[in-house]
Every structure is written in C-alpha cells, then in structure tokens.
Amino acid sequence: xxxxxxxxxxxxxSNLAAALVxxxxxxxxxxxxxxxxxxxxxxxxLTKSVTATLPAALLVVLxxxxxxxxxxxxxxxxxxxxxxxxxxxxTAAVERTxxxxxxxxxxxxxxxxxxxxxxxxxxxxxGKLVWPADLxxxxxxxxxxxxxxxxxxxxxxxxxxxxxxxxxxxxxxxLARAVSGRGAGGRxxxxxxxxxxxxxxxxxxxxxxxxxxxxxxTSPPQVRWRWRRRAWPGCWRAGRPWAGRAFAGLLLAGLGAxxxxxxxxxxxxxxxxxxxxxxxPGSWLAExxxxxxxxxxGRAPEAIPHFEQTPAAETR
Numbered sequence: 001x002x003x004x005x006x007x008x009x010x011x012x013x014s015n016l017a018a019a020l021v022x023x024x025x026x027x028x029x030x031x032x033x034x035x036x037x038x039x040x041x042x043x044x045x046l047t048k049s050v051t052a053t054l055p056a057a058l059l060v061v062l063x064x065x066x067x068x069x070x071x072x073x074x075x076x077x078x079x080x081x082x083x084x085x086x087x088x089x090x091t092a093a094v095e096r097t098x099x100x101x102x103x104x105x106x107x108x109x110x111x112x113x114x115x116x117x118x119x120x121x122x123x124x125x126x127g128k129l130v131w132p133a134d135l136x137x138x139x140x141x142x143x144x145x146x147x148x149x150x151x152x153x154x155x156x157x158x159x160x161x162x163x164x165x166x167x168x169x170x171x172x173x174x175l176a177r178a179v180s181g182r183g184a185g186g187r188x189x190x191x192x193x194x195x196x197x198x199x200x201x202x203x204x205x206x207x208x209x210x211x212x213x214x215x216x217x218t219s220p221p222q223v224r225w226r227w228r229r230r231a232w233p234g235c236w237r238a239g240r241p242w243a244g245r246a247f248a249g250l251l252l253a254g255l256g257a258x259x260x261x262x263x264x265x266x267x268x269x270x271x272x273x274x275x276x277x278x279x280x281p282g283s284w285l286a287e288x289x290x291x292x293x294x295x296x297x298g299r300a301p302e303a304i305p306h307f308e309q310t311p312a313a314e315t316r
Contacts, residue, residue, distance in 0.1 A: 007047055007048050008048065010047050010048075011044050011047040011048035011050070011051050012051075014040050014041075014043045014044035014047060014051070015040075015041070015044040015051040015054055017040045018037045018038075018040035018041040018044060018054060019037075019054060019057070019058060019061075021033055021036050021037040021040060022034070022037040022041075022058060023058075023061070025037055025076075026062065026073060034076060038079070038080070041054060041055075041080055041083075042083065045083060045084060045087045049087040049088060049090070049091040051084075052083070052084030052085070052087045052088045053084065054080070054084070055077045055080040055081045055084055056081070056084075058077060058080075059074070059077065064170065109144065112146050113144045113145075113146060115156055116144050116146060116152050116153065116155075116156050117142070117144050118156065118159075119155035119156025119157070119158070119159045119160070120142065120144075120152070120155045120156070122155070122159050123155040123158070123159065132255075132258060134279065135262055136276060136279045136280055137265070137272055137273075137275070137276045137286075138276050138280055138283045138285060138286055139280065140280050140282060140283070141282075269289075269293045270290065270293050270294070270297075273286045273289050273290035273293065274290065277290065284309055284310045284311055287306045287307070287309040287310055288306070288307065288310045290303075290306050291303040291304070291306035291307040291310075294306070
C-alpha cells in the first residue's frame with residue numbers, strides 16, 4: 001500500500017494531539033505535558049511538514065483565550081517555531097528543486113493567487129467536514145485566475161469577513177454573553193469550551209500546491225452547565241436525557257458506515273487508483289501511478305494506455 005495514503009491521517013492525529021496536550025500544559029504548567037506535546041509535534045512534522053504551522057496556530061488560540069500574550073506563554077513555543085521553520089524551508093527547497101522544476105508554470109502562483117487558493121481551500125475542507133461526500137484520493141486541480149473568474153474572490157472575501165465578524169464579537173464579549181448570559185465567567189467558559197482551533201493551511205501559500213485579560217482560565221461548574229444546556233437545549237432538557245445519546249449514537253453509526261464504505265478504495269494500490277480515475281478522470285498522476293503498478297505486476301500491455309495519458313507522453 002502506498003505510504004502516502006496514511007501520512008495525512010498520521011500527521012493530523014499527531015498534530016491535534018500535540019495541540020490538545022500543549023493547551024493542557026498551558027493550563028497546568030506541568031513539564032511532562034510539554035515534553036509529550038513536543039514529542040507529538042516532532043512526530044507530526046516528520047510525517048508531513050505542513051504541520052509546522054501548529055506553533056503559530058497555538059499563538060492565535062492563546063491570544064484568543066487570554067486576550068494578550070505574556071512572555072511565559074510565548075517562549076515555550078520558540079523551539080517549536082524554529083523546528084517548524086527548518087522543516088518548512090527544507091520542504092520548500094525540495095519542492096522548488098523537484099516539483100516546480102517538473103511542473104513548470106502550473107505551480108508558479110503569485111501572492112494574489114495564493115490568497116485566493118487559501119480562501120477556497122478553507123471553504124472546500126469545511127464543506128467536506130460538514131458533508132463528506134464525493135471524497136477522493138486526488139481531487140481535480142483548480143485553475144486559479146484572479147481576473148478570468150470573479151467568483152474566485154468570494155471564498156477568500158467570505159473567510160476574511162467571517163474572521164472580522166468573529167474578532168469584533170470577541171472584542172465586545174458578544175459571543176460570551178450569547179452563550180452564557182454572564183460576564184467574565186461566561187467569557188472564561190467560552191474561551192475554555194468553545195474556542196475554535198485554527199487549521200493549518202500554509203500549503204496554500206507554498207509554491208508547490210494545488211485570535212482586558214480574563215480573570216481566570218477556568219470557569220465555575222454552573223457556568224459550564226449553563227453553556228452546555230444552551231448549546232444543546234434538546235439534549236439536556238429535563239425529562240429527555242436520552243435524546244442527546246440517541247443523536248450521538250446515530251451520528252457515530254452513520255459516520256462509521258461512511259468510513260467503512262470509503263475504506264474499500266484503499267484495499268490495494270490498483271483499486272485505489274482505479275477508483276480515483278473513476279471519480280477524477282483527468283488525474284494524470286493517477287494514470288501514471290496505475291500504469292506503474294500494472295507494469296510492476298507484469299501487465300505492461302495494460303499499463304501502456306495509462307502512460308499515454310501523462311504529460312510526459314504528450315511531449316514526446
């Protein structure tokens with residue numbers, strides 16, 4: 001099985017675990033938590049260098065939670081920033097030498113195109129998270145043109161507007177009051193339980209690719225209870241505690257069935273690339289990889305039509 005099929009899952013799980021453990025370290029200041037978080041971060045970066053943006057994302061989260069950053073919260077992330085920067089520079093050098101050199105102008109994006117791509121990437125993956133349909137191993141390549149298609153500005157402008165609205169609401173405590181109906185305690189509850197974790201999307205900006213200080217970091221139990229009751233009124237209403245469990249069970253069962261179905265395409269390499277071509281017929285990379293797989297299996301006549309669909313064949 002191609003190792004690339006699992007690198008995203010492994011890097012994402014390590015990255016999210018590192019973020020979770022580091023936020024626990026920020027609350028408790030236990031260095032055993034810091035060591036564990038650092039190890040998970042290194043594992044994530046070694047798996048996929050795009051996770052190098054985690055320290056910057058954590059700075060955003062800490063700013064959101066505490067209104068302003070203190071030095072004691074910043075300096076533990078400096079080694080992470082250095083390690084992530086080194087990994088990013090190494091990856092950029094490799095991609096500049098091998099990927100862009102082989103891909104030509106297709107991978108040469110200017111700053112405006114990269115911003116448009118970043119906005120579209122955010123909307124694309126949020127959409128897939130909300131409605132995980134038509135999932136593929138290799139998605140169709142987007143053609144980013146800032147002037148030929150004006151609609152391509154909409155995702156980036158929408159993301160920028162949403163971030164602006166959230167920041168405005170945060171500065172005025174609108175979200176905290178809406179969630180808890182209280183002042184500082186409600187704000188602490190919001191920071192602790194409802195702050196979104198930023199997604200690392202720096203690959204959109206690389207040449208090779210297609211958030212007054214709070215009075216407390218904790219909140220009283222009654223504040224957390226009020227937030228949960230308001231967030232899930234149908235699940236926590238007196239007399240119907242089963243509704244939340246039933247909903248969660250149905251959701252997990254549905255997602256589990258979809259995952260089981262999706263896993264079928266990863267049964268072997270040939271099935272993976274044939275399924276990819278069925279969903280994305282224009283993927284020359286899938287054509288090439290399928291041809292290579294068939295040739296390695298001693299089925300050269302079957303591999304030739306797939307090699308003929310690659311860019312290298314068109315230049316001969």
